[in-house]
Amino acid sequence: MYYVLGIDGGGTKTICLVMNEQRQILGRGEAGASNYQSIGANAALISIESAIKAAIEQTGKIQVQAICLGLAGAGRSKDIEVIQGIIRDLQQSPNLPIEWILPNNIIICHDALTALVGGIGNDVGVVVAAGTGTIVFGRNQQGQTKRVGGWGYILGDEGGAYNIAVAGMKAAMRAYDGRELSTCLVEDFKNQLGLESIEDLIEVVYRRGWGVREIASLAPVVDNAAVNGDEVAREIIDEGVRELVKATRVVVTELVGDDFEIVTVGSVWKAKSNIRKKFMESICAEFGNVRVILPRYEPAYGACLLALKQLHFS
Template sequence: MPDISSAPSTPQQAGRGQAGPSAEPATSLVVGLDIGGSKTHGALWADGVLVGEARAGSANVQNVTPDDAARNLAELFRELTPAGGADVAQVVAGSGGVDTAGDAERLRGLIRPHAPGAAIDVVHDTRLILAAGGARTGIAVIAGTGSVAWGVDGEGREARSGGWGYLLGDEGSGYWVVREAVRRTLHRYDAGQQPDDLDAAVLALNGVATPTELIGLFHSGAGRTYWAAQSRAVFDAARTGHAEAGGIIERAAGDLMQLVLDVVDVIGLPGPVVLGGGLAMHQPDLQARLRYRLSDRGIDDVVFLDRDPVMGVQFLVADSGRAGR
């Protein structure tokens, strides 16, 4: 694999000897993809220099149809490689829902038309999280639209907890947080209680007047991404002192902590706990509660990513290159 360990964290202008149309062709183009439940983030490196980024809708076929995934990937590659992907040497794609060899091959099939000559490596998106934290061993946690933890020790032993999808799990995720808020609103309505601030926020975000309208909407085709985006209502309410909103966040922190402890039970704690995903990266209240809970269990090496997980591709490719020497 090409060594891209020296790549900077911000794109460089094409046309300075890297990837501009008037420059010499790059000797090595690498595309990184972070395929989440809500969006796909792509990055392009030319000879180890980050030269472009693009975003599109999710290409995770557990969240969208295969046709939608294909359209979103086509949109992303058009923006990321406007001259076409024929010169791309390697694609590294991290995605949720990659649980079997068949899952990985199906994703390769969606990517291959856009980089026909490339080696396509597909990994679970938790690997990008750990790599973006600069760690070879440790435990990666995603708390975004869904939730999952994965870890690896120095001997290559791996363990995972969660990542089963919203019907079986995803506790502590954005979807779970807002589902609990919707359930609370419905319970209060059934008990004859008037809507409070959190109930009113949930109703307003969905453009409905009564809690019963939420039932049909929740069972419609709105999708997990739609609901997960509304988790902000719970965090906003908690910031104003809403005790039950704070309780939902506290339970989310407890569920995410349990994912970590499940992995620790199998592989020990070989390195840091690195957390990514929209909820983990952008909600300080959840961060503080989770950090406190983990510290109480003797886990203090906790890192919340401050850069996009797709940048972990740099580390993975460079690390693979070192291992191959």
């Protein structure tokens, strides 16, 4: 009996699953953030080790023959070197009751791939991830891949929660100035944040140490305003949908479209303003045999499948 570890490392938490060759999950552990670019390699190592340890507690000592780590932004060779260092450290760790048998069975990949494989249950299809940021990633039967977006809150992330929130705040300031249509977003942001004047958004956004995540958490203000019929908010939401459709179109077309599953993952899809419905209508109108699905499994499950696949090839 052999086992693999699948790890999903993100900006808020790290999840580790233990899977056997029958694709059965035997253990699951969670720990804190492991996006090493923000928190440093050592803190990432500690989170990953904790998640593994918590998962192994449910299995007892095991032999691990392959490990797959999906980590946010792990695309570049420099990143991969750092993460390989982390795995070497893991294999030396006295805290883990694991017998490592994985000379070459170490897979380090972008979290979009693990989200795709987990979401669909195999490694062919397209994932449209729209949380704080956005990325569209696809892989076809021939193994060709295509990525669009995922460039972060300054360079891209169109259609993501951060962008929606910022567009909403900008629209509020423009209405307040008299530059654009009036919108209930002015009052909505004031109420949401307990501000006397919308000018105090400056205090909130620049001076309270708010980061991308905190700003993104205001996206529901725009979503709710859109649901309540505010034209400006609705246009922001529709623009987000158009961006997600556009990015998806490029990926599907490049992989020689049709007959794909597209899995939607991330908080934006849970919006009340029908973002997912509008996205599905656009995509299905454009492509014949594309099906838009909800995730079947979590990304760490996808990481396990990728680890198993590596074993079968090696």
